[in-house]
Amino acid sequence: MDASRRYREAWEGFWRETSDAPGEAIWDSDPALASVPHSELLLPYADVSLPVVDLGCGNGTQTRYLATCFDRAVGVDLSHAAIELARRADTAKVAEFEQLDLVDHDAVRALRERLGDTNVYMRAVIHQSEPQDRPAVAGAVAELLGGRGRAFVVELTPASKAVLLKAAEGPGGPPEKLRRVFDHGLKPAGAAEEEVPELLRAVGLTVLATGDTALAQTERLPDGTRIDLPARWFVLARADRA
Template sequence: MDVSTRYRESWEGYWRETSDAPGEAIWDCDPSLGSVPHSELLLPYADAALPVVDLGCGNGTQTRYLATRFSRAIGVDLSHEAIAHARRADPAGSAEFEQVDLVDEEAVRALRGRTGETNVYMRAVIHQSEPQDRPAVAAAVAHLIGARGRAFVAELTPASKEVLRSAAEGPGGPPEKLRRVFEHGLKPASATEDEIPGLLRAAGLEILADGDTALPQTEHLPDGTRIDLPARWFVLAGR
């Protein structure tokens, strides 16, 4: 099974029209606000000698930081255009990047064959996936970590919808970075409160730790307030 053509083309179009400038994508926050604190939550449970795979890596900002904390970092994304961004942003080759459709079980098995059991970092992927594809994304996490790996997963909660709605309905309409998300048919925060932990457990994952957080965005409201989206994080092991 693969993702729908519409979904794939939405992401290819989004990244094709996004410049290489840091922070141009609304979720492309500095690692100090993303993978740095997230690593501190994951590493007490994880073997850093194992590789880490950054699922939904986009332009690779977080992957490059993860390469400093784990023996090897591989960023994967559905979009060829995103992977092209990531490779351009990493001329030193600190991380590896490849296009992988997480809904394609054969592609995920092939990735696991190349990496062995890995740790996984995944930030805001399930909520953005089409509903019928979400179980396969969770299953990909479980397959990649196997028995020895650990995963850090952060996903937007439904409360993010209200934050985004409020931002979109401001006097000038949606801020530019948020408007581009909507224009490409991407639908953030569409998962329900209980759906994410349910999907993770159904995939055979054990929740070792979890908590509430916010995912900082690179967009601001007219008054200068940064848009931070309510989220929940999970540290996971295979069962």
């Protein structure tokens, strides 16, 4: 089985076994800890009349919040099972959800042609992607922005590995939500320190603002401490249109 197919099946398996309960996925944080502060960093640069596309939306928790900030919100994910969860969870029908492989350049371009220039929200997708696919994922961000869109991208740094290792080495082994990630062959914090900004620059994106942060998880250590993973955020535009 090739790496791309393995990757797709790993995510399908993960989301098929994830219930509709909020927070069951380790990264399914309350928007107050994710898309709310992230939007505050993006909005000074963004035209909210443009759609926002949530890349790697999972079960759509953050997409639904983004729909309160932008005129239109579209969540996309590689996994069909994730999209089904997202549609069920969106009982008020505030957002749209569709399956999309960010490595499929033709499909990304078709979405861009359908929506026009868009803003992009992408939380911790590059570091989970297969190394050979990361340039295409970064390229999808650039493609979707067009001339007027702005992006908020946040990715784990290698320092997250130490936090995850500590969590996994507890007396009882990895906490349940983290064990599920490992059991499905998913590999968090896989990107090197400078890999993400280099990928973003290589596809023609320019950094308008950046900083350090931590991504709050829905799992805790045995002593009750919440798992927070070190990360770096970027607000981006197309370099030729900024």
